Amino acid sequence: MAKTTAQFQCRECASILNKWAGQCPDCKGWNCIEEIKPAVSTQRNRGNWTERETTTDIVTLNEVPETDTARFSSQLDELDRVLGGGMVHGSVVLLGGDPGIGKSTILLQCLTRVSQQYGTLYVTGEESLQQVNLRAKRLDLPRDQLKLLSSTCVEEIISHAVKLQPTVIVIDSIQTIYTDSLQSAAGSVSQIRESTALLVRLAKQHNIAIFLVGHVTKEGQLAGPRVLEHMVDTVLYFEGDSSTRYRVIRAVKNRFGAVNEIGIFAMTDQGLKTVSNPSAIFLSTHDKPVSGSIIMVSREGSRPILVEIQALVTESHLGNPRRISVGLEANRLAMLLAVLQRHGGIPLYDQDVFINAVGGVRINETGADLAIILAILSSFRDKPVSNRLLVFGEVGLSGEIRPVPNGEERLKEAGKHGFETAIIPAANKPRGQPAKVLKVITVNHLSDTLNLL
Numbered sequence: 001m002a003k004t005t006a007q008f009q010c011r012e013c014a015s016i017l018n019k020w021a022g023q024c025p026d027c028k029g030w031n032c033i034e035e036i037k038p039a040v041s042t043q044r045n046r047g048n049w050t051e052r053e054t055t056t057d058i059v060t061l062n063e064v065p066e067t068d069t070a071r072f073s074s075q076l077d078e079l080d081r082v083l084g085g086g087m088v089h090g091s092v093v094l095l096g097g098d099p100g101i102g103k104s105t106i107l108l109q110c111l112t113r114v115s116q117q118y119g120t121l122y123v124t125g126e127e128s129l130q131q132v133n134l135r136a137k138r139l140d141l142p143r144d145q146l147k148l149l150s151s152t153c154v155e156e157i158i159s160h161a162v163k164l165q166p167t168v169i170v171i172d173s174i175q176t177i178y179t180d181s182l183q184s185a186a187g188s189v190s191q192i193r194e195s196t197a198l199l200v201r202l203a204k205q206h207n208i209a210i211f212l213v214g215h216v217t218k219e220g221q222l223a224g225p226r227v228l229e230h231m232v233d234t235v236l237y238f239e240g241d242s243s244t245r246y247r248v249i250r251a252v253k254n255r256f257g258a259v260n261e262i263g264i265f266a267m268t269d270q271g272l273k274t275v276s277n278p279s280a281i282f283l284s285t286h287d288k289p290v291s292g293s294i295i296m297v298s299r300e301g302s303r304p305i306l307v308e309i310q311a312l313v314t315e316s317h318l319g320n321p322r323r324i325s326v327g328l329e330a331n332r333l334a335m336l337l338a339v340l341q342r343h344g345g346i347p348l349y350d351q352d353v354f355i356n357a358v359g360g361v362r363i364n365e366t367g368a369d370l371a372i373i374l375a376i377l378s379s380f381r382d383k384p385v386s387n388r389l390l391v392f393g394e395v396g397l398s399g400e401i402r403p404v405p406n407g408e409e410r411l412k413e414a415g416k417h418g419f420e421t422a423i424i425p426a427a428n429k430p431r432g433q434p435a436k437v438l439k440v441i442t443v444n445h446l447s448d449t450l451n452l453l
């Protein structure tokens with residue numbers, strides 16, 4: 001008889017404990033520890049490996065039959081782009097995001113249109129059938145083909161799906177789904193994991209593409225945390241401020257395409273609209289140059305995007321001056337301020353510093369460093385910088401300006417939008433003239449850059 005000891009798991013962060021506790025030692029959450037059943041190891045066949053009958057075969061890599069990943073369009077260009085060129089039959093996609101950001105809206109839009117060609121099933125565990133219908137009606141979406149199911153029991157959903165054999169299923173949301181085989185409450189880690197495992201099996205066995213909607217917790221984690229991410233083929237995150245119109249879908253994992261690809265949408269009263277030429281939306285419109293504002297060209301996924309970085313530096317009355325960044329990494333800001341002080345001779349220890357990427361985008365790349373430094377400097381000295389100036393480059397700890405990938409492409413994009421000057425890392429110097437009017441200034445070190453201004 002195998003010895004089974006009880007094990008406990010945190011519902012929020014999925015860490016495993018040997019005994020129950022009121023507070024999770026890892027994520028510090030309260031009342032989130034629950035008992036889980038450990039897997040019972042099977043002792044059969046110990047040592048007799050050569051006598052075991054196998055049903056699987058080993059093949060050489062080049063013997064594997066080549067199949068094209070069959071795709072179909074989600075009927076939304078930007079969604080197709082993040083998915084790597086369309087939905088893949090039999091794939092499981094997790095769409096995460098804050099409540100109210102537009103997950104249900106986009107999937108309803110996508111599914112009603114796909115339903116004109118393929119079999120579709122929309123499973124709603126959160127909203128009532130009436131609410132879904134009302135929204136589709138208000139958005140003027142075709143309602144004659146889409147099949148709806150209001151259910152939260154995964155076994156029931158699967159048995160409906162096997163009978164209906166749709167091409168795509170949307171589960172809205174995975175946190176409301178439970179399986180009969182477990183006792184714990186819907187929304188707990190074990191429930192989510194088990195239900196997802198069953199749905200993944202359904203997708204693979206019946207070649208049904210499945211979209212899972214997942215809510216993100218306050219801390220920015222997918223509730224029922226990372227356990228889902230490795231089970232699915234693709235993980236997409238919906239980002240954006242609910243106060244701004246623009247929404248970004250970012251691929252953080254994709255077995256069928258590139259990661260870090262983004263799709264850009266605008267939330268309108270007619271639902272989400274794709275933004276096919278996003279370059280200019282993350283700029284604010286100033287008539288004349290203002291201090292503390294610098295435009296950079298960032299490369300998100302496979303295309304360059306112009307983004308405005310704003311900084312505000314004001315005298316601080318606090319012992320610990322504030323460093324606040326919105327849409328940019330806070331640690332990076334602290335590092336850049338230290339570089340600016342040490343290698344630029346500009347002390348900001350008695351100043352509050354705020355930086356912001358306009359339009360609610362999030363910039364994850366180091367190419368923003370130079371723009372952040374120049375924006376801070378421009379605000380600190382209250383010197384406006386021409387709004388025809390464009391900047392990109394990474395700043396190292398010794399004050400050196402380092403190259404970023406795809407320099408020429410960024411310059412081309414800048415040329416297309418009529419920028420007149422570009423300050424870029426010396427190693428990114430283009431071979432030819434990227435655009436007619438664009439004057440390219442290359443810099444090697446932070447001190448060169450400060451002299452320029």
Ligand code: TYD
Nearest residue numbers: 099100101102103104105267268269270271
């Ligand atoms: P929803 O898709 O319900 O969010 P989620 O499923 O991610 O929780 O989005 C709801 C929000 O979108 C709501 O705050 C209102 C807004 N919205 C619009 O602005 N225009 C529209 O046409 C629709 C349908 C929603």
Ligand code: MG
Nearest residue numbers: 103104126172
């Ligand atoms: Mg919803």
